[in-house]
Amino acid sequence: MWxxxxxxxxxxxxxxxxxxxxAVCDEMARRARRNIDVLIERLLEQGYRFHANDDAGTPVPPLAAPGPDAxxxxxxLEKTFGPVPMVLSSWVRIVGDVWMVGTHPEWETSAAxxxxxxxxxxxxxxxxDVRPSLLDEFEQWREDREGRPFRLPVAPDHLHKNNVSGGAPYGLVLPDACADALVVTEVAMSFVTYLQRVFATGGFPRWSGDDRQWAVTHALTRGLEPV
Incomplete structure (x- = not known):
């Protein structure tokens, strides 16, 4: 189908x-939301601490549900940046904002x-209101685009998530009138492909250098829905 x-x-x-x-994109978002709910519940049961990527480890709620103005x-977004992919619309309306950075008691390098x-x-x-900061990002891109498409920032890069100075944030390429989106992390791939990789690894798609990662993430992936 994809x-x-x-x-x-x-x-x-x-x-x-x-x-x-x-409708297909909305169903993808509903499955993703259910997977995220399951992952959050399992992580909390395991003693995981969701926190900001700062020195203080400030507690952060892992999921913020969509509001009435979604x-x-x-x-x-469409009026400002042009067409947005259908999956982005579905995510904003059905999933909300997700932040799974934190520390696992049996896997201290989980943020990596x-x-x-x-x-x-x-x-x-x-x-x-996030819109002024997004407009600032857009204006900065227009001044120094160098042939690059605009990327709507959606996450810190893997280093910043681990409270280490890193590169540009992960972003979705706009405008884009397609169903799936193009997300740029260290590489570019479809947004749905990225989510499939994330859920296949229990929400932690990068090797942290700690062998305990496999035992933790294997338990997290059990029974997650395909997207």
Whole structure:
């Protein structure tokens, strides 16, 4: 199904395909949300501590659910940056913002394993509006684009997640009228492919250098839904 949707490119928005394609993306987001709920519950049971990527280890809620203005935020993204991929719309409306950075009591280097973070709407900061900072990012890109497409920042890179100075944030390429999105981490891949990799590794897709990682993540992946 994803191969077929990707083959359509921007034609996925044609009336003959748009409704079904958005439904597929919405179902992907619902499955992703259920997987994230399961991972958070299992990690908490194991004594995992969700925290910010700072020296203090400030506690952070791992999931911020979509608010009542999620649809309006998607509309703003499209008016500001052009078409956004259907999966991005689904994520904002159904999943919300996810922050899985933290420390596992049996695996102290868990923050080095690139834990799942996808934060688009700034929901972790109630009362603050993320749109001005996104506009600043956009203006900075326009001044120094050097042929690069604009990337909507959605997560710190794997080094910053581990409280180490690193590179540019992970981002989704915009504008993009396709169903799936292009996410740029250390490499570029489809957003759905990235999520598949993340859930296959229990939310921690990078080798941390600690053999205890496998035992922890294997237990986390049990019964997760395919996306």
């Amino acid at each position: 191969h077929e949707l990707r083959q359509l490119g921007a034609h996925v928005r044609d009336p003959a395909f748009a409704g079904e394609a958005q 649809e309006a935020f998607v509309d703003w 394993a690139d834990p799942l973070v996808v934060e688009v709407a700034g929901l972790r900061y109630p009362g603050e």
